[in-house]
Amino acid sequence: MKLPDIPISLCSYCAMPVMVAGQKETDGASPNAGRIAKIQGHKTFEDAMAHNAQEIPDYFTGGRFAWHGRNFVILAVVLVGLGAVFSSSSALLPWSAFAVVALLLGLFMIVKGNGLKSKAIADPISKRPGMIVDRRSETEVAGWNGATCYYFTIEFEDGAVGEYGFSGRGATEDPYPTGMTGLAYLRGANLLEFKHIRV
Numbered sequence: 061m062k063l064p065d066i067p068i069s070l071c072s073y074c075a076m077p078v079m080v081a082g083q084k085e086t087d088g089a090s091p092n093a094g095r096i097a098k099i100q101g102h103k104t105f106e107d108a109m110a111h112n113a114q115e116i117p118d119y120f121t122g123g124r125f126a127w128h129g130r131n132f133v134i135l136a137v138v139l140v141g142l143g144a145v146f147s148s149s150s151a152l153l154p155w156s157a158f159a160v161v162a163l164l165l166g167l168f169m170i171v172k173g174n175g176l177k178s179k180a181i182a183d184p185i186s187k188r189p190g191m192i193v194d195r196r197s198e199t200e201v202a203g204w205n206g207a208t209c210y211y212f213t214i215e216f217e218d219g220a221v222g223e224y225g226f227s228g229r230g231a232t233e234d235p236y237p238t239g240m241t242g243l244a245y246l247r248g249a250n251l252l253e254f255k256h257i258r259v
Contacts, residue, residue: 092191095241096217098259099189105257109187113245113253115180117227122176125169132166183248190216191241210235212251214244224251
């Protein structure tokens with residue numbers, strides 16, 4: 061038995077207006093254009109533009125790699141110093157071997173970490189008023205851990221529509237709901253943050 065198609069205008073969960081992604085009025089204009097146009101005139105818009113969004117997880121992963129790499133380089137220097145102190149001892153060879161391994165590992169981690177950070181911020185950041193018109197998610201499980209990546213379709217003030225990836229930030233933070241208006245912080249194909257501006 062086919063259920064009747066009952067139209068609704070508000071989401072029963074978040075009270076946001078319910079709209080279909082890509083839906084157009086009869087004259088070809090988006091029904092979201094009016095609301096999106098009001099964002100720049102909102103009293104909180106300037107503060108939102110001054111806000112610095114959090115970078116993608118790869119940036120922080122790169123930072124951790126580089127930090128641990130520096131620690132290994134410091135360890136290598138310490139081992140070289142100990143080797144010099146015990147230069148007349150038969151323990152010189154093990155100290156030197158450990159120092160070389162620590163130095164090589166440290167340099168590798170520094171290069172890898174800085175590479176991850178550079179790649180994460182290679183694209184310039186842009187801040188654009190818009191509205192989330194659709195979303196989906198993909199979860200990848202590796203061993204005992206899983207990571208969820210969300211993909212938000214955003215309509216902008218000029219009528220353009222694009223899909224951007226957003227890494228999940230844990231169970232304590234709900235993903236952005238469809239119909240939310242605000243300022244999108246974008247870096248390449250990634251959504252860094254979406255700051256809600258109610259219009």
